Amino acid sequence: MSTETQHSSACCESVNTPCANGGLTEMLPVYREAPGGEACCGPPPGPASSPFEKPGYHMCGFVEGFKTTPAGTVPRIKTKLETPDILGTIKVRLGINRSQYTVAPGLYSIGDATPESPVLVTANYKLTFDTLRKDLEGVHTWVLVLDTRGVNVWCAAGKKTFSTDEVIQRVNQTRLHEVVNHRRLILPQLSATGVSGKKVKKGCGFKVTWGPIQARDVKPFLKAGLKADKAMRHVTFTFMERLILVPVELSFLRKYIFWILLAGFVLSGIGPGLFSISLAWDRGLIMIAACVTGIFTGAVVAPMLLPWIPGRAFAVKGVLTGVLIGAAMVMLLGKSINFAAIAALVLLIVGISSYLAMNFTGSTPYTSPSGVEKEMRIDIPFQAVAITLAIAGWIGSAFY
């Protein structure tokens, strides 16, 4: 813990001496030696509370100190991620409490920010905040965090929570005019969907400069005198970038697990004897395995192999992965099921796979809403027919 706190008058040098007047600031640390002598019982007491703690507030682990500015104290944040940050990242990547992973909006600083230092604007999704700060080691800068409701830059810009008004209000609320002596904000390029640079200038006097898309390019961007090359301005969708989205895609399906199990066992139990528990169990497991296969081919294989699967419509890509892997899975079942059942299972896998692959359009950085709507109008009827036929065929196959 760094103690960059201000001792603005002599009486404050000895912090145990009460200070009478406003020479004290709210952030004056209080140090008190631990009581000496023999400990009467138990282990020695833990460390003293941090001088920056305040009743009713929680000290964030990513803060390493505070800076005094004419507009109040500004937290100075670390540029190294620590275990809690990494665990937090893993949790949200798995889709756990993703919508509540936020940092408090407002002004932060990195390094030894001065009134001349640049101001980087970002979202208050902690994953975004962490991505930005970890790439800013050795940089002296201000970081203005907007209240994007815990949503990343691009999605927040699309939802208009990363907006012109939010930028203007946050600049005024943090009294940025008093903290820096220039009038320039660096916004991530992808926030341009929600922010009009011209209106920000009009609204608060700060000129918007569009920074690079990726946080890792911010340092080179600053070094090059606020210049981004073409590669920094274009989005990518690499294998790793797609891979990291898969767990969240799967986590969306949690709410369907109960219904898949219920439908699998109930529909599979229907047979010549009206309903049979043993049939429900034996055939139910096969049907549920087919559903899982469909989910796998649509929500995992199709996104992963995206650029290599022929076709442009995502639903078509989902059909292709579904047919290939579905057929392989049915082969594995061998001769234990009849032809009608095989056809039904393949149709089921293809229907699910196609629908989920189509849903992945919402997670890519290149599908246009007009395109998605067009493909949905064509594909959803096919998917519905496939799944209906699959269910009818599966029930029918139990009768002969």
Add this chain to the structure above:
Amino acid sequence: MEKFRYLTGVTTLNLNVGVCTGCGSCEIVCPHGVFEIKAHKAGIVDRDGCMECGACATNCPVDAITVDPGVGCAAYIIQTWIKGKETASCGGVDCC
């Protein structure tokens, strides 16, 4: 992004070259290199690369660009079909 091409001929993007001042904002903010400035005028060099994010139109100082921006998300589009475009909401716990 050359490897990633989506449906062609669907974008609602439109550029009115007549009023364009060639300021270059669209070229800077577009994440897909759809625009290029040549001879002090913006031109669309990759129309099918457009994903209708709306950044260009939002930042065109003379409103030379129009696009019907939106979210290319199936769940959202289903909502617009059921509830209509005004009441459909993007977001919720299980969204991007």
